[in-house]
Amino acid sequence: MSPEPADRGAISHPAPGPTELCTGGPPTDVMASTTGPPRDQPGAPCPCIPSLAVSDVFTALDASPRGLTPAQAAARQARYGPNELPGVGRGHVWMRLIAQFTDLFAVVLLVSSAITFLAYTLEQPQDPATLQLALAILGVVLLNAGIGFAQEYSAERTAESLQAMVPHTCRVLRDGEPRELPARDLVPGDVVLLEAGDAVSADCRLVEAHEVAVNNAALTGESDAVARVAGPVPAVPTLEARNCVFMGTDVVAGTGKAVVSATGTATEFGRIFRLTAAAPRQKTPLQLQVAAMARRVAGVALATGAILFAVRVPSGQPFVDTFVFSLGVMVALVPEGLPATLSVSLAIGVRRMARRHALVKQLLAVEALGSTSVVCTDKTGTLTQAEMTVVQVWANGVSHAVAGVGYAPVGEVADAGSVRELLRTAALCSNARLVPPTSRDGWRVLGDTTEGALLVAAMKAGLDPSVEEARSPRVAEYPFDSVRKLMSTVHGDADGTYRACVKGAPLELLARCDAIDREGTRTPLTEASRAEVVAAADDMAGQGLRVLAVARRRVPGPRPALGDVESKLTLLGLSGMYDPPRPEVRDAVDACRRAGIRIVMVTGDHPLTAEAVARRVGIVRGPAPSIVTGAQLDALNDDGVDALLAGSAELLLCRVSPEHKMRVVTALQRHGEVVAVTGDGANDAPALKHADIGVAMGASGTDVAREAAVMVLLDDSFASISTAVGLGRSVYRNIRKFLIYLFSHNIAELVPILVATLAGFPLVPITAVQILAIDLGSDVLPALALGAEPMEADVMDSPPRPRRERLFSTAVMGRILFLGGIQALGVCAVFFWHIHASGIPYADFTRDDPVYREAITMVQAGIVVSQFFNALAVRTDRQSVFRAGLLSNPWLIGAGCVGIALMAAISYAPALQAIFNTAPLAPADWAVLAAFGALLLAAEEARKWVLRHRSGSPKGGT
Numbered sequence: 001m002s003p004e005p006a007d008r009g010a011i012s013h014p015a016p017g018p019t020e021l022c023t024g025g026p027p028t029d030v031m032a033s034t035t036g037p038p039r040d041q042p043g044a045p046c047p048c049i050p051s052l053a054v055s056d057v058f059t060a061l062d063a064s065p066r067g068l069t070p071a072q073a074a075a076r077q078a079r080y081g082p083n084e085l086p087g088v089g090r091g092h093v094w095m096r097l098i099a100q101f102t103d104l105f106a107v108v109l110l111v112s113s114a115i116t117f118l119a120y121t122l123e124q125p126q127d128p129a130t131l132q133l134a135l136a137i138l139g140v141v142l143l144n145a146g147i148g149f150a151q152e153y154s155a156e157r158t159a160e161s162l163q164a165m166v167p168h169t170c171r172v173l174r175d176g177e178p179r180e181l182p183a184r185d186l187v188p189g190d191v192v193l194l195e196a197g198d199a200v201s202a203d204c205r206l207v208e209a210h211e212v213a214v215n216n217a218a219l220t221g222e223s224d225a226v227a228r229v230a231g232p233v234p235a236v237p238t239l240e241a242r243n244c245v246f247m248g249t250d251v252v253a254g255t256g257k258a259v260v261s262a263t264g265t266a267t268e269f270g271r272i273f274r275l276t277a278a279a280p281r282q283k284t285p286l287q288l289q290v291a292a293m294a295r296r297v298a299g300v301a302l303a304t305g306a307i308l309f310a311v312r313v314p315s316g317q318p319f320v321d322t323f324v325f326s327l328g329v330m331v332a333l334v335p336e337g338l339p340a341t342l343s344v345s346l347a348i349g350v351r352r353m354a355r356r357h358a359l360v361k362q363l364l365a366v367e368a369l370g371s372t373s374v375v376c377t378d379k380t381g382t383l384t385q386a387e388m389t390v391v392q393v394w395a396n397g398v399s400h401a402v403a404g405v406g407y408a409p410v411g412e413v414a415d416a417g418s419v420r421e422l423l424r425t426a427a428l429c430s431n432a433r434l435v436p437p438t439s440r441d442g443w444r445v446l447g448d449t450t451e452g453a454l455l456v457a458a459m460k461a462g463l464d465p466s467v468e469e470a471r472s473p474r475v476a477e478y479p480f481d482s483v484r485k486l487m488s489t490v491h492g493d494a495d496g497t498y499r500a501c502v503k504g505a506p507l508e509l510l511a512r513c514d515a516i517d518r519e520g521t522r523t524p525l526t527e528a529s530r531a532e533v534v535a536a537a538d539d540m541a542g543q544g545l546r547v548l549a550v551a552r553r554r555v556p557g558p559r560p561a562l563g564d565v566e567s568k569l570t571l572l573g574l575s576g577m578y579d580p581p582r583p584e585v586r587d588a589v590d591a592c593r594r595a596g597i598r599i600v601m602v603t604g605d606h607p608l609t610a611e612a613v614a615r616r617v618g619i620v621r622g623p624a625p626s627i628v629t630g631a632q633l634d635a636l637n638d639d640g641v642d643a644l645l646a647g648s649a650e651l652l653l654c655r656v657s658p659e660h661k662m663r664v665v666t667a668l669q670r671h672g673e674v675v676a677v678t679g680d681g682a683n684d685a686p687a688l689k690h691a692d693i694g695v696a697m698g699a700s701g702t703d704v705a706r707e708a709a710v711m712v713l714l715d716d717s718f719a720s721i722s723t724a725v726g727l728g729r730s731v732y733r734n735i736r737k738f739l740i741y742l743f744s745h746n747i748a749e750l751v752p753i754l755v756a757t758l759a760g761f762p763l764v765p766i767t768a769v770q771i772l773a774i775d776l777g778s779d780v781l782p783a784l785a786l787g788a789e790p791m792e793a794d795v796m797d798s799p800p801r802p803r804r805e806r807l808f809s810t811a812v813m814g815r816i817l818f819l820g821g822i823q824a825l826g827v828c829a830v831f832f833w834h835i836h837a838s839g840i841p842y843a844d845f846t847r848d849d850p851v852y853r854e855a856i857t858m859v860q861a862g863i864v865v866s867q868f869f870n871a872l873a874v875r876t877d878r879q880s881v882f883r884a885g886l887l888s889n890p891w892l893i894g895a896g897c898v899g900i901a902l903m904a905a906i907s908y909a910p911a912l913q914a915i916f917n918t919a920p921l922a923p924a925d926w927a928v929l930a931a932f933g934a935l936l937l938a939a940e941e942a943r944k945w946v947l948r949h950r951s952g953s954p955k956g957g958t
């Protein structure tokens, strides 16, 4: 859960804390009692802050309970700078460049280049071709390092810019008004409003705390939640002060107010952050598989070089020549650019997802998304718009309609007088605020939308929430949590008495009531009246409404125990609010169904509400979905949960808490499912971390959830998850395409060399420099274009890829051998056809022979041209490429043409002819090669046709 340093942005301002503001002036022995490294930071916060009384805190920090004025805030912003930490230095640029030369491939290549150069100096007479090879290998290393460095740099920039898109805001009081501000705008003296799920954005001293608990793991490594209070505590080491909260930590329970004591680098987190090195970037399983394959191919290359050397030396070839030749072949066969192409392809996927509102924080998620088989989704905000409107209020057996939509307090409550007390109580027990319309937005809610809707209903009934609050000021609060499913506040009345206002899920609240209000009279609850309330709640829930019950009671004093507040309550009635489904979700649910992805709705809401919404968006279609409540889950052992998950495909989990979510995710994973799970609250963090893909809400979720997740939805919509899954699948397919493309031509490079050696031909059919020209020249752009192919229309038409499926599956290896085999056959044919047609005996051929030069040019051009057709062929697995659109990826066609143009230059430009020992090809030669390429495409089309007709379906897995 520890926040990414990059989260905090990058600045270079020193951000002194407000020591100078502390009038108390800490005694020296207090200073000495703090732990940790010496406070070398100018203006680090005064250690006496924890021991001050609340009123003195404001004086010491030159703050006010109403918050700073805009002018004060601006002055402090100018003085202390933004509340950010400098970007993490990932090492000096030169060091990072040098690091590119230290991987295994680079070392092997550097040593090879050095040996080749040594051979050149020892040769008598010296052969310029040997020098060329030494330089070419060195060129390969430099090029590779350059590509690797640029790629790493761009990946870092992408990651940083994505991080910057994740909202990081906080709520502060400025001039008495709550405002939502970017965290970087916080200054010392600001009064911050905190609630469960918030990340703490600066070091603060609490001045008000209602059941506040924080998780200090990022600072202390201690992951248990610790309680925080507002009153003074003895001067202890700052980090241990129970009335302080620190930047980088999370509020996991409660609500509170705190005054900022230090920002930016002057915070405790800033101090530690300066000492911390950047975490190493982890490789994804896909990258590891490709790296392993590349190593295996490098092993084959090494063995081939050794075999060639062993075969050629006894046949009388000069020793140094043979050594240089074998080394060249080995170097040429090493798949140099592969890891970089892979990373680029993954990064393209990440960028595409970001454009579709899904921010992926780790490359790992891109590939896991592609194999997602179950999505456990929340309801409010993800499937619905989270635009709550109270449409019905039920009290004393009568249902009252509420007119109007959205948060504009315009509309009537039928017979408002009889529900005014209910709505007054609900409004008092709310933390949300209504924000009047501006020129840009209409009426908005700051805070929880459920509570915002209750405020709107109260206003429609003629109440003014701020007047009610002034008349009965709040003296205590017991915040909402998704386990109790209740929220309570205590208010002082003008007559000196105190009352508790409680609202929450109907069944939970009803269980704590012993009376019901009948036209202002407290009447004991009977079985019959309980049943009447439950029936009314069920009726509202059956219409898809979110139902909240409201109750109250007298309490003896300002701070009663929670058990006293939430018992023996008098029920005032129910409110039902409508939250329209998101219009785009139905299609996204259809896509997931076609893609064989199971959708499990997980909600804290009533089962009937859940079912009604699930039917509206298409998650439930059958007559009997399996609807299970949290309490029922509790009664099951692990086998029972397994049986439940193996049952009806349409599963709704209702009235559950985040712990239940975690249990279901674990059980699904036990069944081998790849699980994506959404979450917004602080308590969702464990499930988000445990799931294969934790998905947090960017617009409405908490900071804690966003930190725990690997994907953040900027628009909160389920449709973005479905799109991201499609893009994840498409990235995987594209990677497979370019791997088949790249590895198959390796066969076409290797086989002719082996055949020529075995046939006793004294020279090579393709030189190392030519192979390097293919691998690092003509093949690079088409491979990238394949890695960036657009998402195919049928990507969601096949079931999810099994979790254990390897990238280099039997089918993929078979395809590499099939395509590579045809290419190898073709180039061997053109080479020996040229050699034999000349009638010259094998032994008489020399490097400079025009026939030999033409033959090796044909081999190189044969590979380049056939790769052009190969690139088209690998675009689909089973579907005909003609059906998919032969020219539908113009980048690929362009990239292939660049490769052929490069080959033409190597064949015709005298300077390049000298380097590559090539000869000009006749138009007829090109025609032969094109025909051979077309043959490759035809063979591949025939293979796909057989596949399609064997399985009886033209679709499925491209």
Ligand code: ATP
Residues within 6 Å of the ligand: 378, 379, 380, 381, 448, 450, 451, 480, 481, 482, 485, 486, 487, 503, 504, 505, 506, 546, 547, 548, 549, 602, 603, 604, 605, 606
């Ligand atoms: P969803 O799937 O709709 O997002 P959830 O899982 O987030 O729901 P919770 O927010 O835990 O569900 O809410 C569970 C129940 O608690 C709601 O049905 C409602 O009755 C009640 N509830 C929700 N918000 C509040 C609140 N602010 N104060 C009191 N009760 C609430």
